[in-house]
Amino acid sequence: MSQTDCLFCKIAAGDIPADVVHRDDRVVAFRDINPQAPTHVLVIPTEHVASLDAAAPEHQELLGELLLAAQAVARTEGLSDAGYRVVTNVGPHGGQTVHHLHIHVLGGRPMGWPPG
Ligand code: AMP
Ligand code: ZN
Numbered sequence: 001m002s003q004t005d006c007l008f009c010k011i012a013a014g015d016i017p018a019d020v021v022h023r024d025d026r027v028v029a030f031r032d033i034n035p036q037a038p039t040h041v042l043v044i045p046t047e048h049v050a051s052l053d054a055a056a057p058e059h060q061e062l063l064g065e066l067l068l069a070a071q072a073v074a075r076t077e078g079l080s081d082a083g084y085r086v087v088t089n090v091g092p093h094g095g096q097t098v099h100h101l102h103i104h105v106l107g108g109r110p111m112g113w114p115p116g
Helices: 007-013 057-076
Strands: 020-023 027-031 039-045 084-087 103-107
Touching: 007 027, 007 039, 020 057, 027 057, 039 057, 057 084, 057 103
Parallel strands: none
Antiparallel strands: 020 027, 027 039, 039 103, 084 103
């Protein structure tokens, strides 16, 4: 179910343009508009789920699909050997700014730890 006021629902529907690198019925991946690394791709479900915290047992398979899509993106982008970072921000303390579940795939440079 899409939400009319949700930016990522609109990207998933193709109503707002994005640099899409993967699309199927349930998952879309596109380049972040403000990349934080040489490769920065967002992987989202086409279904509106507000965050990881809003996911339910019925989303178990979808959550697996999102992670496997993140893996596939990393492989396609040539990140697998050097490694990469997979992140989902949740809520205010997590730094979430778009309230549609998304997985960041970041790579192409070494990542720091702990995160800020
Ligand atoms: P978060 O802060 O974890 O909620 O991540 C939201 C991400 O969405 C940020 O990295 C933004 O740069 C990115 N973003 C916002 N608007 C767009 C857009 N229209 N196309 C692609 N990425 C976007
Ligand atoms: Zn949405």
